[in-house]
Amino acid sequence: MVKSKLVFEKDGSAIVEAKHGCFLYNKNDLFIGRSLECYGEWCEPGLDILLQCANSGGIILDIGANIGTHTVALARKVGTNGRVIAFEPQRVVYQNLCANVSLNRLINVDCLHKGVGEKNAVCNVPITDPETQQNFGAFELSENKTGEPVEIITIDSLSLQACSLIKVDVEGMEKEVLTGANDTIRKFRPLMFVENNNLDKSEELIETIFAMDYVAWWVIANYFRPSNFFANETNVFATSAPSADLFCVPAEQPVDFTGLELVRGVTDNWLVARERIVAKNKSDNA
Numbered sequence: 588m589v590k591s592k593l594v595f596e597k598d599g600s601a602i603v604e605a606k607h608g609c610f611l612y613n614k615n616d617l618f619i620g621r622s623l624e625c626y627g628e629w630c631e632p633g634l635d636i637l638l639q640c641a642n643s644g645g646i647i648l649d650i651g652a653n654i655g656t657h658t659v660a661l662a663r664k665v666g667t668n669g670r671v672i673a674f675e676p677q678r679v680v681y682q683n684l685c686a687n688v689s690l691n692r693l694i695n696v697d698c699l700h701k702g703v704g705e706k707n708a709v710c711n712v713p714i715t716d717p718e719t720q721q722n723f724g725a726f727e728l729s730e731n732k733t734g735e736p737v738e739i740i741t742i743d744s745l746s747l748q749a750c751s752l753i754k755v756d757v758e759g760m761e762k763e764v765l766t767g768a769n770d771t772i773r774k775f776r777p778l779m780f781v782e783n784n785n786l787d788k789s790e791e792l793i794e795t796i797f798a799m800d801y802v803a804w805w806v807i808a809n810y811f812r813p814s815n816f817f818a819n820e821t822n823v824f825a826t827s828a829p830s831a832d833l834f835c836v837p838a839e840q841p842v843d844f845t846g847l848e849l850v851r852g853v854t855d856n857w858l859v860a861r862e863r864i865v866a867k868n869k870s871d872n873a
Contacts, residue, residue: 599717605628607656611654612683618722622810628656637752643664650703654683677712678735702740704741706767708738708739750777802849807829809830
């Protein structure tokens with residue numbers, strides 16, 4: 588096991604030298620922070636796909652950027668001629684995102700303290716308590732009665748001149764984000780990587796993606812990766828459900844992703860897809 592490369596630790600915060608850069612995180616964060624501390628990475632299987640899709644000079648939207656683990660890696664991949672626009676509505680988490688962009692000396696990232704939805708609005712966002720152990724990413728934009736007002740914008744309102752890749756991780760509000768990006772998606776036909784772990788909202792999300800004339804594959808992965816960056820063999824996420832995302836490609840692009848499970852209709856969901864993957868793996872190893 589490679590020892591965790593902590594370069595700073597004080598008052599509940601730490602900086603770790605991880606696989607894709609140095610990251611400041613809150614030690615009370617039970618998911619991203621914990622993963623960085625234990626493994627030096629976060630959701631690496633999905634990030635690996637995103638990095639394969641990110642080309643030099645590309646324009647990428649990271650919607651629900653959290654503290655920037657994906658933002659930083661993608662910004663390095665697109666280079667100084669490219670740009671990553673990162674959105675994070677939680678103020679405390681947003682400040683951490685900005686710190687990590689600065690810590691990694693990136694000049695091609697725009698960090699926006701905004702939420703993204705299907706229409707321009709203002710939403711009350713609960714203030715994250717940095718002193719409480721929790722999943723700092725488990726926040727859903729909704730009709731909150733308390734919190735601080737944060738602007739919600741649509742992607743279409745940005746009037747982008749280009750867009751090559753969109754990553755969406757907004758805790759159940761993915762359909763609303765895509766709806767508010769309809770014109771942008773129709774114009775630029777970007778690749779998309781969209782979280783879909785909410786069984787109650789899965790069907791309407793897949794229906795929205797199909798209506799945009801996209802083909803989708805499941806990316807289902809455990810948070811613990813045996814070959815993690817720190818070679819840590821201890822699985823601290825053994826009781827956690829896996830991450831579940833959709834890798835979406837315009838139907839007009841002739842691609843076939845061997846190893847990924849195709850989304851089979853609007854009623855498909857990650858639980859059923861995982862059963863198919865397990866059955867296929869057993870058959871292949873028989």
